[in-house]
Amino acid sequence: MKLDAKIPAGPIQDKWDKHRFELKLVNPANKRKFEIIVVGTGLAGGAAAATMAELGYNVKNFCIQDSPRRAHSIAAQGGINAAKNYQNDGDSIWRLFYDTVKGGDFRAREANVYRLAQVSRNIIDQGVAQGIPFAREYGGQLANRSFGGAQVSRTFYARGQTGQQLLLGAYSSLSRQVAAGKVKMYPRQEMLDVVLVNGKARGIVTRNLVSGEIEKHAAHAVVLATGGYGNVFFLSTNAMNCNVNAAFRAYRRGAFFGNPCYTQIHPTCIPVHGTYQSKLTLMSESLRNDGRVWVPKNPGDKRAPGDIPESERFYYLEEKYPSFGNLVPRDVASRNAKEQCDAGRGVGETGLAVYLDFADAIKRDGEDVIGRKYGNLFQMYEKITAQDPYKVPMMIYPAVHYTMGGLWVDYNLMTTVPGLFATGECNFSDHGANRLGASALMQGLADGYFVIPYTIGGYLASESIENVTTDHPAFKDSLSYVNDRINKLLAVNGKRTVDDFHRQLGQIMWDYCGMARNNEGLDKAKGMIQELRAEFWENVIVPGETNDVNQSLEKAGRVADFMEFAELMVTDARHRQESCGGHFNEGFQTGESEALRDDENFCYAAAWESKGLDAEPELHREPLTFEHVKLTQRSYK
Amino acid sequence: MTAKNINLTLKVWRQNGPEDKGRFENYEAKDISTDMSFLEMLDVVNEKLTLEGREPIAFDSDCREGPICQCGSVVNGRPHGHEKGTTLCQLHMRHFDDGDTIAIEPFRARAFKVLKDLMVDRGALDKIIQAGGYISVNAGGAPDANSIPIPQDVAEKAMDAAACIGCGACVAACPNASAMLFTSAKVSQLALLPQGKPEAAKRAITMVRAMDALGFGNCTNERECEAECPKEISIINIARMNREFLKASFFSDVM
Ligand SMILES: Cc1cc2nc3c(=O)[nH]c(=O)nc-3n(C[C@H](O)[C@H](O)[C@H](O)COP(=O)(O)OP(=O)(O)OC[C@H]3O[C@@H](n4cnc5c(N)ncnc54)[C@H](O)[C@@H]3O)c2cc1C
Numbered sequence: 001m002k003l004d005a006k007i008p009a010g011p012i013q014d015k016w017d018k019h020r021f022e023l024k025l026v027n028p029a030n031k032r033k034f035e036i037i038v039v040g041t042g043l044a045g046g047a048a049a050a051t052m053a054e055l056g057y058n059v060k061n062f063c064i065q066d067s068p069r070r071a072h073s074i075a076a077q078g079g080i081n082a083a084k085n086y087q088n089d090g091d092s093i094w095r096l097f098y099d100t101v102k103g104g105d106f107r108a109r110e111a112n113v114y115r116l117a118q119v120s121r122n123i124i125d126q127g128v129a130q131g132i133p134f135a136r137e138y139g140g141q142l143a144n145r146s147f148g149g150a151q152v153s154r155t156f157y158a159r160g161q162t163g164q165q166l167l168l169g170a171y172s173s174l175s176r177q178v179a180a181g182k183v184k185m186y187p188r189q190e191m192l193d194v195v196l197v198n199g200k201a202r203g204i205v206t207r208n209l210v211s212g213e214i215e216k217h218a219a220h221a222v223v224l225a226t227g228g229y230g231n232v233f234f235l236s237t238n239a240m241n242c243n244v245n246a247a248f249r250a251y252r253r254g255a256f257f258g259n260p261c262y263t264q265i266h267p268t269c270i271p272v273h274g275t276y277q278s279k280l281t282l283m284s285e286s287l288r289n290d291g292r293v294w295v296p297k298n299p300g301d302k303r304a305p306g307d308i309p310e311s312e313r314f315y316y317l318e319e320k321y322p323s324f325g326n327l328v329p330r331d332v333a334s335r336n337a338k339e340q341c342d343a344g345r346g347v348g349e350t351g352l353a354v355y356l357d358f359a360d361a362i363k364r365d366g367e368d369v370i371g372r373k374y375g376n377l378f379q380m381y382e383k384i385t386a387q388d389p390y391k392v393p394m395m396i397y398p399a400v401h402y403t404m405g406g407l408w409v410d411y412n413l414m415t416t417v418p419g420l421f422a423t424g425e426c427n428f429s430d431h432g433a434n435r436l437g438a439s440a441l442m443q444g445l446a447d448g449y450f451v452i453p454y455t456i457g458g459y460l461a462s463e464s465i466e467n468v469t470t471d472h473p474a475f476k477d478s479l480s481y482v483n484d485r486i487n488k489l490l491a492v493n494g495k496r497t498v499d500d501f502h503r504q505l506g507q508i509m510w511d512y513c514g515m516a517r518n519n520e521g522l523d524k525a526k527g528m529i530q531e532l533r534a535e536f537w538e539n540v541i542v543p544g545e546t547n548d549v550n551q552s553l554e555k556a557g558r559v560a561d562f563m564e565f566a567e568l569m570v571t572d573a574r575h576r577q578e579s580c581g582g583h584f585n586e587g588f589q590t591g592e593s594e595a596l597r598d599d600e601n602f603c604y605a606a607a608w609e610s611k612g613l614d615a616e617p618e619l620h621r622e623p624l625t626f627e628h629v630k631l632t633q634r635s636y637k
Numbered sequence: 638m639t640a641k642n643i644n645l646t647l648k649v650w651r652q653n654g655p656e657d658k659g660r661f662e663n664y665e666a667k668d669i670s671t672d673m674s675f676l677e678m679l680d681v682v683n684e685k686l687t688l689e690g691r692e693p694i695a696f697d698s699d700c701r702e703g704p705i706c707q708c709g710s711v712v713n714g715r716p717h718g719h720e721k722g723t724t725l726c727q728l729h730m731r732h733f734d735d736g737d738t739i740a741i742e743p744f745r746a747r748a749f750k751v752l753k754d755l756m757v758d759r760g761a762l763d764k765i766i767q768a769g770g771y772i773s774v775n776a777g778g779a780p781d782a783n784s785i786p787i788p789q790d791v792a793e794k795a796m797d798a799a800a801c802i803g804c805g806a807c808v809a810a811c812p813n814a815s816a817m818l819f820t821s822a823k824v825s826q827l828a829l830l831p832q833g834k835p836e837a838a839k840r841a842i843t844m845v846r847a848m849d850a851l852g853f854g855n856c857t858n859e860r861e862c863e864a865e866c867p868k869e870i871s872i873i874n875i876a877r878m879n880r881e882f883l884k885a886s887f888f889s890d891v892m
Contacts, residue, residue, distance in 0.1 A: 210758075
């Protein structure tokens, strides 16, 4: 199978307009004859479900949580980018496009990124119209802040709750469509398989998380908006229920997986403090606007931060990157923190932390101003650590945060399985090898409000899609596959808990496929994952039954998929013999320890085709061509 | 602050399903680090139960940072525990003492069904929003975001109300199990903003009606909701909603 990204011809500025014109339309009366399944109610899924319903389609919308409002998107704090240029500081669609392609270390598709920058403006308009209380200036205009990887102020925010407010906006539109009868909600349902009929995605099989019943749902097309897979590392900033299973089941059914090894390690998180720890807490990147990152100059310096004089502090980001300073992109900031800690300059009990210091900002602006900007973040920090950032510097360390990889999709956001679409973090599309801060919310909403509602129409109008019900044998096959797997998990009755296995898998991934990787480690990790997976299926203990609430069973199913998926990540990381963005192979670095790309051989998106559990996946390459942004060594100096 | 380890006795509500009567069961939680969050402490207890071949305690949780608020239980009689302005996942064990006994039960209200142990069905809150907690605007047609200036203090007030995470603690705290604080937060967020004004009156009426129909109680100004709200949503919102509601009853034909 040859990959076709279906990028429209013509000048980049006109591609999206032209494409929308060329896409076939479904006439309004026919829209109500189509059923669309949307899995996920985050920004990407909630926006897509609401908008397609507004257009007239019948939507079935699924999520794991008890309410669509509780998707993980709600946890996003910092902000959302848009090329509004309200600050008159030189921003434009072109600059946002350029920054995103460069920030992604030249591993994203230009045409997609350009479209993203274009529709970014509409997102803010839509949000304000929905009643999202974005931060404002005294004159009543919208306020902006800067985020890493950009030298303009283009980030819109709502205190430290931007994701919450954007999601509640999408949720309100969704609720309106539920009331109108155009969306049927299925909360507390977990998709466990996608069903293909004649090669097209025609439905899903889910487990009702309350009754335990396995359900079949048919539709004319399926949209996956199931978020990222950061929890393969066990510890991450993602919510506990984030998983890979929907995307991974799609992969096993024929959808190619794009760039699974591209993971983002966020530089500003609260450091790990105990083995019982269940997740890591992000401190928003916006803090780097005013906080200064430093470590003691002398390795092993155990004095309290206040006792270390200026002359003995190393503000390593400011010194190494004078033009971006503390606002370098995430991958650069994270790697530098690791480098300092590896050199023995780390602080705190574990030595795996660096300072983020607000003393100068407070001196300059006063506690009031700083409090207004970051008060709730400071409060959250204090709740967790019992330390007051107004008085002592925060301690931070990088943590797994976001996954740029995901299901491979074409320009229409369709996977390699016809009728199966992927939006938001669950696809691989727009961020290349590294995502800039405040761009995930933008992408999720761009996909949901402004891209998929058009492109899905193009698919539905041009394909002949026969009527299929859940009585079709393909649904029965899928159902029995799902039941077998559940019964197998319950039958092991071993000696180790699911969390115990998950923690060990996460450690392997963090050690060998985390912030820095090397060939030897990756080879080793592959063997370790295979062994752990074998042990999992012989020794896991899953109490309870299937026909009841069973959270252990839910977790076990997710970890079972992570066990297979981890190997795919390692395979991808091992094959990419270069460093780029979030993928840093120690064998490939510049003299200044920056990621060294190999554009000659690796300027492509890797799309992996499953050949089953026991065979190596097959690599397909989508060549990336850069006509508008010149391929250069990224520099933030 | 350095962590130490403490031992606790937990009295946990166990209930097999909505039809089951339910009962408290006792568990020992040993060697709990004071750096742990409350939910991490429950994780530790659950790991032990699992290894002993017993069924772990069912409780919801997701982000463990506050905003998703999939979690939420009543701890020693207080929704989300005794720390002010704190969700259960942000409550740390350093706020408990060695030897404490802690009672943990689900949020209780007529409109919330217990699904299992500490898990409840809060779907009724979604239904209140469906009854009008939105601005009727389709994707695509919005004017430029800066075309209507909104004074900063108005935006801030709307934001104060919008901070509600829909956890249901206000309902659990209220002697009448009323959802007034939740409903009024949404009504007043949207009524404050120019974009929400056209539908403000109708919204107040349809949402309050839905709330009543779903089995939530009346507001008798007990103020427990405000005291227990992890996001410290103010009861000023209830006054604002009442105003909208009255205006609507006098002047609109929605009634
Ligand atoms: C702590 C934190 C802070 C962040 N801050 C920012 C920020 O400031 N700015 C920014 O741009 N980005 C930020 N991000 C990233 C951003 O929040 C996410 O990338 C984005 O919200 C993902 O949205 P989504 O709609 O793709 O997925 P999600 O919001 O994760 O939604 C996934 C949905 O899919 C459902 N689902 C998943 N699997 C299944 C299944 N098998 N069956 C049924 N349903 C399923 C879930 O229930 C949920 O409804 C942050 C991320 C984190 C972790």
